[in-house]
Amino acid sequence: xxxxxxxxxxxxxxxxxxxxxxxxxxxxxxxxxxxxxxxxxxxxxxxxxxxxxxxxxxxxxxxxxxxxxxxxxxxxxxxxxxxxxxxxxxxxxxxxxxxxxxxxxxxxxxxxxxxxxxxxxxxxxxxxxxxxxxxxxxxxxxxxxxxxxxxxxxxxxxxxxxxxxxxxxxxxxxxxxxxxxxxxxxxxxxxxxxxxxxxxxxxxxxxxxxxxxxxxxxxxxxxxxxxxxxxxxxxxxxxxxxxxxxxxxxxxxxxxxxxxxxxxxxxxxxxxxxxxxxxxxxxxxxxxxxxxxxxxxxxxxxxxxxxxxxxxxxxxxxxxxxxxxxxxxxxxxxxxxxxxxxxxxxxxxxxxxxxxxxxxxxxxxxxxxxxxxxxxxxxxxxxxxxxxxxxxxxxxxxxxxxxxxxxxxxxxxxxxxxxxxxxxxxxxxxxxxxxxxxxxxxxxxxxxxxxx
Amino acid sequence: xxxxxxxxxxxxxxxxxxxxxxxxxxxxxxxxxxxxxxxxxxxxxxxxxxxxxxxxxxxxxxxxxxxxxxxxxxxxxxxxxxxxxxxxxxxxxxxxxxxxxxxxxxxxxxxxxxxxxxxxxxxxxxxxxxxxxxxxxxxxxxxxxxxxxxxxxxxxxxxxxxxxxxxxxxxxxxxxxxxxxxxxxxxxxxxxxxxxxxxxxxxxxxxxxxxxxxxxxxxxxxxxxxxxxxxxxxxxxxxxxxxxxxxxxxxxxxxxxxxxxxxxxxxxxxxxxxxxxxxxxxxxxxxxxxxxxxxxxxxxxxxxxxxxxxxxxxxxxxxxxxxxxxxxxxxxxxxxxxxxxxxxxxxxxxxxxxxxxxxxxxxxxxxxxxxxxxxxxxxxxxxxxxxxxxxxxxxxxxxxxxxxxxxxxxxxxxxxxxxxxxxxxxxxxxxxxxxxxxxxxxxxxxxxxxxx
Numbered sequence: 001x002x003x004x005x006x007x008x009x010x011x012x013x014x015x016x017x018x019x020x021x022x023x024x025x026x027x028x029x030x031x032x033x034x035x036x037x038x039x040x041x042x043x044x045x046x047x048x049x050x051x052x053x054x055x056x057x058x059x060x061x062x063x064x065x066x067x068x069x070x071x072x073x074x075x076x077x078x079x080x081x082x083x084x085x086x087x088x089x090x091x092x093x094x095x096x097x098x099x100x101x102x103x104x105x106x107x108x109x110x111x112x113x114x115x116x117x118x119x120x121x122x123x124x125x126x127x128x129x130x131x132x133x134x135x136x137x138x139x140x141x142x143x144x145x146x147x148x149x150x151x152x153x154x155x156x157x158x159x160x161x162x163x164x165x166x167x168x169x170x171x172x173x174x175x176x177x178x179x180x181x182x183x184x185x186x187x188x189x190x191x192x193x194x195x196x197x198x199x200x201x202x203x204x205x206x207x208x209x210x211x212x213x214x215x216x217x218x219x220x221x222x223x224x225x226x227x228x229x230x231x232x233x234x235x236x237x238x239x240x241x242x243x244x245x246x247x248x249x250x251x252x253x254x255x256x257x258x259x260x261x262x263x264x265x266x267x268x269x270x271x272x273x274x275x276x277x278x279x280x281x282x283x284x285x286x287x288x289x290x291x292x293x294x295x296x297x298x299x300x301x302x303x304x305x306x307x308x309x310x311x312x313x314x315x316x317x318x319x320x321x322x323x324x325x326x327x328x329x330x331x332x333x334x335x336x337x338x339x340x341x342x343x344x345x346x347x348x349x350x351x352x353x354x355x356x357x358x359x360x361x362x363x364x365x366x367x368x369x370x371x372x373x374x375x376x377x378x379x380x381x382x383x384x385x386x387x388x389x390x391x392x393x394x395x396x397x398x399x400x401x402x403x404x405x406x407x408x409x410x411x412x413x414x415x416x417x418x419x420x421x422x423x424x425x426x427x428x429x430x431x432x433x434x435x436x437x438x439x440x441x442x443x444x445x446x447x448x449x450x451x452x
Numbered sequence: 453x454x455x456x457x458x459x460x461x462x463x464x465x466x467x468x469x470x471x472x473x474x475x476x477x478x479x480x481x482x483x484x485x486x487x488x489x490x491x492x493x494x495x496x497x498x499x500x501x502x503x504x505x506x507x508x509x510x511x512x513x514x515x516x517x518x519x520x521x522x523x524x525x526x527x528x529x530x531x532x533x534x535x536x537x538x539x540x541x542x543x544x545x546x547x548x549x550x551x552x553x554x555x556x557x558x559x560x561x562x563x564x565x566x567x568x569x570x571x572x573x574x575x576x577x578x579x580x581x582x583x584x585x586x587x588x589x590x591x592x593x594x595x596x597x598x599x600x601x602x603x604x605x606x607x608x609x610x611x612x613x614x615x616x617x618x619x620x621x622x623x624x625x626x627x628x629x630x631x632x633x634x635x636x637x638x639x640x641x642x643x644x645x646x647x648x649x650x651x652x653x654x655x656x657x658x659x660x661x662x663x664x665x666x667x668x669x670x671x672x673x674x675x676x677x678x679x680x681x682x683x684x685x686x687x688x689x690x691x692x693x694x695x696x697x698x699x700x701x702x703x704x705x706x707x708x709x710x711x712x713x714x715x716x717x718x719x720x721x722x723x724x725x726x727x728x729x730x731x732x733x734x735x736x737x738x739x740x741x742x743x744x745x746x747x748x749x750x751x752x753x754x755x756x757x758x759x760x761x762x763x764x765x766x767x768x769x770x771x772x773x774x775x776x777x778x779x780x781x782x783x784x785x786x787x788x789x790x791x792x793x794x795x796x797x798x799x800x801x802x803x804x805x806x807x808x809x810x811x812x813x814x815x816x817x818x819x820x821x822x823x824x825x826x827x828x829x830x831x832x833x834x835x836x837x838x839x840x841x842x843x844x845x846x847x848x849x850x851x852x853x854x855x856x857x858x859x860x861x862x863x864x865x866x867x868x869x870x871x872x873x874x875x876x877x878x879x880x881x882x883x884x885x886x887x888x889x890x891x892x893x894x895x896x897x898x899x900x901x902x903x904x
Contacts, residue, residue: 040820042885043820043880051822052820052822057819057820301885303875305885306873322873324875325875326874328875328876329878329879330877330882332882337882366492368498368499368503397849397882400882404857404877405856405860406860407860407877408858408861408866411861411864411870412861412866413864414864418863421774422859422860423742423754423777423793424754425782425792425855425859426494426752426754427784428492428494429784430789430852433753433757435754
């Protein structure tokens with residue numbers, strides 16, 4: 001059985017390994033235009049920060065390891081076409097094209113950084129995006145010579161790079177084109193997050209919101225500054241564009257595979273595409289939101305792993321259903337943790353719910369413990385059914401604990417009432433007698449007019 | 453309306469405050485034989501350790517605050533009898549007895565340390581139990597002059613005091629009468645916990661298991677050593693007996709109130725006892741285990757708070773049901789966190805389940821992060837139904853996160869299959885791409901022969 005996998009960062013690499021484990025005789029071939037396979041892209045900001053020094057630590061499994069396991073790995077291979085009629089793909093490696101037959105094809109082409117059209121974007125050295133291993137190596141190398149760095153975009157990657165540069169003593173300007181950084185969160189939660197950063201011990205950075213970058217400016221080939229529409233100019237020895245990602249799906253589209261939301265590849269619970277014997281997984285694939293049942297595109301590494309596994313199982317005939325995602329995510333910036341799962345209030349409204357919310361600002365541990373620190377937790381529920389819809393938290397480490405506790409509640413479709421007496425672990429170094437989660441539930445209970 | 457509350461540490465204090473909030477005109481009277489009300493008993497080990505220096509930080513609400521809110525607080529009051537026929541209690545304060553009328557009575561008499569019959573136990577200064585504020589103050593004061601301390605009992609309080617003494621530079625011997633300390637956990641998990649303590653940076657302590665303390669020995673009134681049945685003798689300037697607690701229910705029993713498991717007061721979901729207009733809550737009351745539906749006695753402060761609130765609501769006619777407990781708990785000792793929820797494997801067998809288990813030893817964060825640390829997680833499920841039954845974790849902070857995530861799964865009666873693709877938050881400083889919880893679920897899925 002010929003199983004061909006296009007792309008092998010997270011989903012593709014996982015799929016390849018899983019196929020080979022389930023079906024040792026399968027002829028598994030990986031084709032990727034990347035120079036590396038099976039790596040932790042999410043770890044790049046921490047590599048740049050210097051949390052560890054060898055980028056090889058980001059590699060989960062090397063091409064050699066795959067090959068030793070009987071998997072063919074083709075790096076820097078350009079897949080030109082998928083030909084479903086004949087069940088082949090057309091690949092060019094070293095400028096030679098060849099047809100490669102498949103019985104099952106797994107598309108894991110991922111996503112690429114979105115590059116907005118900004119004047120001068122292609123004119124200077126020092127303008128980067130962060131996605132691949134090389135990006136991380138190049139940014140880290142250049143960082144050594146930088147006094148000023150501009151980050152364009154205040155989402156997860158922008159925020160994580162802010163920490164990386166600031167911790168390396170480089171003055172960093174983060175420019176965001178909307179009113180709130182971390183705009184996936186509800187606005188008041190983003191604002192609390194921002195305020196925590198701006199009142200932290202680190203002072204060598206500035207965040208500008210509602211600013212549109214209009215031009216990169218430089219001398220000869222070197223970037224010197226970043227200009228915005230409002231007329232501001234920020235000195236920059238390097239600029240990183242963190243303006244989101246777009247799914248790599250033109251190959252699928254050209255092959256007549258049905259696309260879904262945001263031009264992702266539409267898949268069912270078995271990770272099957274609209275075309276027989278073709279699966280898709282990871283950042284290029286559409287996902288289903290467990291709370292709404294609606295298609296979404298929330299490309300995250302943890303999801304990619306699960307989808308890769310599931311696609312592999314179904315490709316070899318072992319039944320596996322992937323139920324979907326909650327949009328759970330966490331990030332760290334300058335000792336602040338931000339985490340979320342499920343729907344925000346704004347998403348809940350958009351999805352047709354009648355949300356009620358409880359926002360509590362509480363200590364994460366009993367206040368007499370020296371390490372106790374303030375945390376803001378927002379829980380969203382539906383007024384009509386009482387069902388929990390989501391949670392967001394900003395604070396010290398431990399904010400993510402509260403959010404993870406809600407993930408299971410969302411999977412279990414728990415109501416506020418059912419959650420309200422949840423027996424959470426308690427001890428002074430870990431929580432308050434009545435955990436902030438339970439404080440939030442009490443408020444929500446009152447808002448649903450249930451005495452729980 | 454006369455609402456009388458006996459006992460006011462956690463459950464009673466919470467009940468008093470809640471009654472007054474719901475029914476401001478109620479005549480609320482607290483009677484307690486304690487010298488303090490409304491305090492965090494769980495914080496005493498951390499006060500002794502020196503995490504904070506003023507014991508008053510443990511007081512949630514002072515008698516004066518209660519009184520300012522219109523609640524009568526009677527300290528050092530000895531309730532001699534409950535007289536359900538006439539709806540009175542007989543109280544003696546300052547050697548004067550009086551009858552106090554109640555419309556609703558809430559019993560929150562708590563539990564007392566169990567004191568085993570050991571030769572010399574009443575003969576020397578320096579032998580303590582830890583339960584009340586005074587105990588904490590006295591132990592902390594004496595600790596200043598101690599070179600050697602013996603702790604008798606390796607449960608939560610014993611373990612927490614071990615840290616407290618060791619961190620104060622005092623050589624500490626912990627003697628436990630069974631094979632495994634922290635015996636509420638499954639034995640192999642207790643052993644991992646013990647090993648982590650014994651391989652920590654702290655060396656000025658020793659743990660002895662399978663040793664029965666037989667004698668306290670001293671000179672004049674001063675304790676000098678603790679002897680065991682096997683003939684060992686440990687020098688001791690102080691000994692703390694941490695041999696569990698017994699519920700304070702003789703008052704209830706004498707009044708004809710039905711008792712339950714371990715001589716606790718039997719209550720229904722409304723926290724009502726068998727006698728009309730009498731409620732019980734907190735450590736003196738029986739609980740229902742949510743996983744088994746069976747009565748249990750797991751006396752914990754977080755539960756006491758919830759029960760106190762629920763008893764108060766029902767006492768004033770606002771419906772509230774307390775569903776029960778999961779036995780969730782967490783503790784810290786010498787940088788190790790141990791946490792659990794639901795059933796252990798041995799409890800699952802006892803409860804009639806056919807448990808399957810997955811024990812994973814994994815990093816809590818991606819291994820390239822410098823703060824990544826090994827964690828052991830054991831998840832228990834039922835082979836027949838696939839239902840999750842419980843989890844135990846030992847490791848760094850973050851072990852409690854995994855356990856809390858399972859609490860909601862237990863409340864929601866999730867199966868291994870349903871949990872297996874839970875969308876947990878992921879980022880390198882917080883977790884691995886596939887969280888240890890999900891690794892455990894994959895193993896359990898295989899054991900239930902479901903491909904999930």
